[in-house]
Amino acid sequence: MSSTATRFVRRTPEGEDRERLTCADCGYIAYENPKIVTGSVVVVDGKVMLCRRAIEPRRGFWTIPAGYMELDETVEEAAMREAREEACADLALDGILAVYSIARIGQVQVLFRARLASPGFAPGVESLEVRLFDWNEIPWGDLAFPSVHWVLKAWREVGDGPLGAPRTNPVEDSRGTGGLAEGS
Amino acid sequence: MSSTATRFVRRTPEGEDRERLTCADCGYIAYENPKIVTGSVVVVDGKVMLCRRAIEPRRGFWTIPAGYMELDETVEEAAMREAREEACADLALDGILAVYSIARIGQVQVLFRARLASPGFAPGVESLEVRLFDWNEIPWGDLAFPSVHWVLKAWREVGDGPLGAPRTNPVEDSRGTGGLAEGS
Secondary structure (H helix, E strand, C coil), rough: CHHHHHHHHEEEEECCCCEEEECCCCEEEEEECCCCEEEEEEECCEEEEEEEEECCCCCCECCCCCCEECCCCHHHHHHHHHHHHCCCEEEEEEEEEEEEEEHHHEEEEEEEEEECCCCCCCCCEEEEEEEECCHHHCCHHHHHCCCHHHHHHHHHHCCCCCCCCCCCCCCHHHCCCCCCCCCC | CCCCHHHHHHHHHHHCCEEEECCCCCEECCCCEEEEEEEEEEEECCCCEEECCCCCCCCCCCCCCCCEEECCCCCCHHHHHHHHHHHHCCCEEEEEEEEEEEECCCCCEEEEEECCCCCCCCCCCCEEEEEEEEECCCHHEECCCCHHHHHHHHHHHCCCCCCCEEECHHHHHHCCCCCCCCCC
């Protein structure tokens, strides 16, 4: 990106109220919007599936299957794709468990509660290993991101019961501006 | 944008499984991700607030206060900002009522149920008028987008009661690939 950086300037376009990344040559506006991460708390016989990351950031740390949503898919399709890619798992989604904003890095996370639609799972190329954990086995000190903590606690509260309105950021980080860098 | 179009090519970068918009000169990858629209079904004395759009697309048609989320804000802050901008309204959000995917245009809509935190509202610069409608007064034939229909029906189902898991796309348009163009 460094070799193109000099072509773009921050400028307030006519009719707008904030600066936008604008091409100095042609005026093209590169709108920068928050990105959506989708993922799932996958529950199997009361245990939760975690993947140990094979990629940076936070290689070697545990996370739920999740990643950036692509164009041409729905949030549900994206969550299922990520589980296929990272855990070779075929999911049935129950519904949305949590929606978190990580304002510091322009990210919104839409996280589902899910089950396996067919048995079996295995590490995908982005995972070193995939395992099921009882609640009291969860490696809290080795979780990749704050939002993994948050969503596991949200799952603990709701259990197998009916999903209410989605959980949102905890009060101690209501804007998602603290803690470790999030990533996918 | 037309003058820059020739500089970008669709190419599959090493280690990726799909084509990305790539600068032919320097290799910069312009990741294209879905954009998040946030908005609110604002309920006042059992009536719902609708804004008549002063801008394209769908100028003159009715919609809920909603628009594109910006960087450096949470989904909640974005929904409240849009209500301020479009309806000069100060909201208290109840929680997330619906999450819709409009895959055809790479959009995810996170829509809240809300009340007025302080009395009063008025058209903002993007609205021709702002009005409260009883259910049987809603101008169904003059709504701006399919998702406005969807979320009003979702609100009708849940009423003032507890919010369950968010409503998702209706079965007849489960991927958001049909109907009128969405916009903000």
